[in-house]
Amino acid sequence: MSKSSFKIEHEFEKRRAEAERIREKYPDRIPVIVEKAERSDIPTIDKKNSHYDPDDHQYILLCLLRAVCDLVLICQLPFLVIYLVPADLTVGQFVYVIRKRIKLSAEKAIFIFVDNVLPPTGAIMSTIYDEKKDEDGFLYVTYSGENTFG
Template sequence: MKPKPFKEEFTLEERAKESAAMIASYPDRIPVIVEKFSRSNLPELEKRNNCRYLVPCNMPVGQFILILRSRLHLSPGTALFVFVNNTLPQTVQLMGSVYESYKDEGDGFLYLCYSSEKTFG
């Protein structure tokens, strides 16, 4: 069964409370939600809680993609692209910079979507 999107599973108040608690406990990290693009043929993350990440602000996007690859158990030839607000962040960009530009102003999470295709939409 396909999991519900994080924003549908939890209320805005629940999400905002969770991200605020994460930021308060770990001020050098950012709260990230990772979900599979609906039309992607890549696997889902194994457990529902695996969509939540606390990522160091100074981690490059490329390093985070490597972590996702290992969690998804992808073969070396399988492409993995990560999108934020329908854009492809540069792999050298720091996650903290992406967070500042694209975080959800309502709940404080950064939402990333992954796919095996470069095109989105």
């Protein structure tokens, strides 16, 4: 898999400092970089609709907070979204939110990969983060309509 667009666009020290700042300010959240796989024909996440929805009580799962909004706008990369994910969220719930954000129909498949590996749907995001976070402090997730790496 190619290097993350976010890593290419932003130097390591800036990424590390931003991840540290986010973790200090929001200790119950995990900074996650979400990118669509390069050759996937799955829809792209609509950044405009990637926000906290206070009325969605069952799935108050992900929010693109103002604290990281500038990074998304600065980077101007079409397939990149940064989320702050609740630490107790499961991978399955995370996939649900991505599916919802890209308005993917129920009959279409979606897969997420961390380090080119399909994580178990029941795994807790904080566990995945602890095991797979990058040295810059972000967790990098790629989504695709195909089980590309598995």
